[in-house]
Amino acid sequence: xxxxxxxxxxxxxxxxxxxxxxxxxxxxxxxxxxxxxxxxxxxxxxxxxxxxxxxxxxxxxxxxxxxxxxxxxxxxxxxxxxxxxxxxxxxxxxxxxxxxxxxxxxxxxxxxxxxxxxxxxxxxxxxxxxxxxxxxxxxxxxxxxxxxxxxxxxxxxxxxxxxxxxxxxxxxxxxxxxxxxxxxxxxxxxxxxxxxxxxxxxxxxxxxxxxxxxxxxxxxxxxxxxxxxxxxxxxxxxxxxxxxxxxxxxxxxxxxxxxxxxxxxxxxxxxxxxxxxxxxxxxxxxxxxxxxxxxxxxxxxxxxxxxxxxxxxxxxxxxxxxxxxxxxxxxxxxxxxxxxxxxxxxxxxxxxxxxxxxxxxxxxxxxxxxxxxxxxxx
Numbered sequence: 001x002x003x004x005x006x007x008x009x010x011x012x013x014x015x016x017x018x019x020x021x022x023x024x025x026x027x028x029x030x031x032x033x034x035x036x037x038x039x040x041x042x043x044x045x046x047x048x049x050x051x052x053x054x055x056x057x058x059x060x061x062x063x064x065x066x067x068x069x070x071x072x073x074x075x076x077x078x079x080x081x082x083x084x085x086x087x088x089x090x091x092x093x094x095x096x097x098x099x100x101x102x103x104x105x106x107x108x109x110x111x112x113x114x115x116x117x118x119x120x121x122x123x124x125x126x127x128x129x130x131x132x133x134x135x136x137x138x139x140x141x142x143x144x145x146x147x148x149x150x151x152x153x154x155x156x157x158x159x160x161x162x163x164x165x166x167x168x169x170x171x172x173x174x175x176x177x178x179x180x181x182x183x184x185x186x187x188x189x190x191x192x193x194x195x196x197x198x199x200x201x202x203x204x205x206x207x208x209x210x211x212x213x214x215x216x217x218x219x220x221x222x223x224x225x226x227x228x229x230x231x232x233x234x235x236x237x238x239x240x241x242x243x244x245x246x247x248x249x250x251x252x253x254x255x256x257x258x259x260x261x262x263x264x265x266x267x268x269x270x271x272x273x274x275x276x277x278x279x280x281x282x283x284x285x286x287x288x289x290x291x292x293x294x295x296x297x298x299x300x301x302x303x304x305x306x307x308x309x310x311x312x313x314x315x316x317x318x319x320x321x322x323x324x325x326x327x328x329x330x331x332x333x334x335x336x337x338x339x340x341x342x343x344x345x346x347x348x349x350x351x352x353x354x355x356x357x358x359x360x361x362x363x364x365x366x367x368x369x370x371x372x373x374x375x376x377x378x
Contacts, residue, residue, distance in 0.1 A: 101158055211258035330373065
């Protein structure tokens with residue numbers, strides 16, 4: 001039976017995570033994500049889970065990785081400065097193939113910046129924050145209800161592809177309150193990790209059958225012991241200096257995301273069927289964009305919205321499919337032009353791309369979007 005509630009985006013993140021099976025939250029409170037820690041501390045004991053406040057963000061992500069290896073779905077939440085501190089262990093999670101979810105409720109920066117103000121300045125950090133070539137899946141919600149459902153999807157993708165998933169919220173969505181109708185959790189499709197059991201001293205814990213890219217995950221601590229390392233490793237989990245083995249490993253890590261973009265990537269399109277101008281946005285900019293498009297349509301302008309829900313991998317095939325009909329693209333985001341770079345890469349000079357952004361901690365309004373469209377002579 002569904003339930004109607006008044007809920008904040010940060011609270012919806014916790015409810016969605018619990019519905020997906022999250023039973024460990026390890027984190028360090030930081031504005032504007034603090035309500036996620038508070039709600040986790042309240043709700044997890046009610047469902048047999050555990051909340052742990054760590055001493056900092058580095059230990060938070062480390063505890064989450066450890067809990068996941070032990071067989072428990074785990075999550076942490078932070079904002080930009082804390083997300084920066086998590087990057088080394090985020091790379092460790094990618095290399096060791098440890099599923100977990102990291103929520104980043106973005107705020108204005110750089111450094112400690114404007115802690116309570118909206119921004120989307122961590123978009124590039126979500127993809128390139130850690131070092132080396134590594135797989136990345138990042139999702140970005142635009143409403144309270146979508147936060148709930150997308151959090152379930154974040155855990156499902158994490159378990160399916162054995163990788164950390166970044167939940168890239170922003171202050172607008174995190175602190176937005178809306179009346180929502182939450183589904184009965186029993187109606188949700190939940191992915192559970194595929195366990196494996198190998199006996200013997202040389203356990204092939206990273207063995208991948210021919211034609212597959214994701215190894216099954218052994219339940220560490222439940223009758224199984226195996227080696228885990230952030231170093232390049234062979235199928236037994238032990239470090240190797242064999243460049244052929246290392247190259248094969250990193251290529252597989254990348255391929256398990258790159259070769260499944262049809263399953264991973266999601267977009268929302270609004271009024272795009274006959275659009276000659278597309279406004280590209282994500283997360284908390286969406287409401288202002290949709291309001292501006294409604295006004296533009298009333299004035300006879302053929303304007304639509306293209307919104308990446310999966311922000312990494314960037315939905316380049318979906319955007320390319322729309323390019324033949326477009327004369328203009330307007331990128332709207334609360335930063336100095338981060339997703340803009342991806343849009344320009346995909347368009348490759350074939351369509352005029354304009355930009356509207358803010359870095360002062362205030363929100364972009366529908367009136368500003370309309371003014372920019374007028375300036376573009378749309």
